[in-house]
Amino acid sequence: xxxxxxxxxxxxxxxxxxxxxxxxxxxxxxxxxxxxxxxxxxxxxxxxxxxxxxxxxxxxxxxxxxxxxxxxxxxxxxxxxxxxxxxxxxxxxxxxxxxxxxxxxxxxxxxxxxxxxxxxxxxxxxx
Numbered sequence: 001x002x003x004x005x006x007x008x009x010x011x012x013x014x015x016x017x018x019x020x021x022x023x024x025x026x027x028x029x030x031x032x033x034x035x036x037x038x039x040x041x042x043x044x045x046x047x048x049x050x051x052x053x054x055x056x057x058x059x060x061x062x063x064x065x066x067x068x069x070x071x072x073x074x075x076x077x078x079x080x081x082x083x084x085x086x087x088x089x090x091x092x093x094x095x096x097x098x099x100x101x102x103x104x105x106x107x108x109x110x111x112x113x114x115x116x117x118x119x120x121x122x123x124x125x126x127x
């Protein structure tokens with residue numbers, strides 16, 4: 001996913017605010033799911049939500065106002081109710097690694113209790 005850095009993404013020094021990368025990672029995971037025919041609406045209609053359980057982020061290099069970055073999400077592991085993603089943000093121009101993260105999501109039912117990922121959703125995630 002390609003993302004242009006706007007003024008509202010940055011701090012007073014024109015550097016992307018560290019918390020903003022969480023939004024970029026979320027958008028990249030959404031793109032990953034949608035490319036496999038899975039949407040947040042479908043999950044909600046079926047009574048499931050996927051929430052971030054854990055997020056480990058390493059900041060390697062700053063992105064700045066006006067830069068364009070490439071955000072990626074790859075499914076690393078799928079457990080009974082958990083998805084683990086490896087994610088990166090690179091500078092489009094020079095390929096420089098800006099952020100790398102491991103993000104774990106857990107599938108919850110309508111009562112917000114962990115629940116197994118349904119087989120048909122699991123099959124789409126594996127493709």
